[in-house]
Amino acid sequence: VDPGVTISTVLTGPVDTFGDVHLNATDNPADVFTLFFDRQDTSASVTVDGATIKGGSVTIEANARSDRSWNDAGPGFDVVLSTLDSLNEFGGVAIANADATVSLSGATEIDALTLTLSANAHSEAVVRSVGVGLAVAYGESNPTAKVTVGDGVHLNSAGDLTIGTVAESRVDVEATQSLLGPNKPATAYAVTLAMGGGSIRKRGACISTA
Secondary structure, three states: OOOOOEEEOEEOOOOOEEOOEEEEEEEOOOOOOOOOEEEEEEEEEEEEEOOEEEEEEEEEEEEEEEEEEEEOOOOOHHHHHHHHOOOOOEEEEEEEEEEEEEEEEOOOEEEEEEEEEEEEEEEEEEEEEEEOOEEEEEEEEEEEEEEEEOOOOEEEEOOOEEEEEEEEEEEEEEEEEOOOOOOOOOOOOOEEEEEEEEOOEEEEEEOOOO
16 A cells, blocks of 8 residues: 555544455465475565555455475376386475565554454475385475564554464475385385475564554
8 A cells, every 4th residue: 555545434424434444465376286396485465655544443464375285196196107217216395485464664544443463374385205216305384474563653443453473384294115116126225305394484563653
């Protein structure tokens, strides 16, 4: 919302009436199967800079979700198996990043009966790898949720004022060897490696309110 913009659902009269204001940004794309490497970066943000918002229940929220799932048994498994048969190995990578941000800055002023500012980020990386000699699986999940209220912003609420952030992360990685064993007769070893990692970041900051 740009500087100078006014959003109002207040109707003045003998008895004032208040409508609700809901500003929402959501990024939640579908998971699409890919070969070996699966990465998704989602980002949802709501920025109010020098605007005026008046209403009854005012809600400003950003929701970002990133779900990445890599599975040897997914579509195209037979093609992959025949392609890698001579290589005697399997591996998969899934990386999910989700970033949700609500930012109030400048001379923004919000007058409400109740006010809610929230940022919610969920990321999930799931990897299932089946090897025939070498099985490698790596998953990484990084959610970030942040609400920032800058200096000079005025928040006026007759009732509850809620500022909240939620950052959720799930990493589920599994690498196993095929019951058939190595597909090269001369191969007498089987190596399995599964790794998972990530970071969870969330912040709700209120620098100046009035």
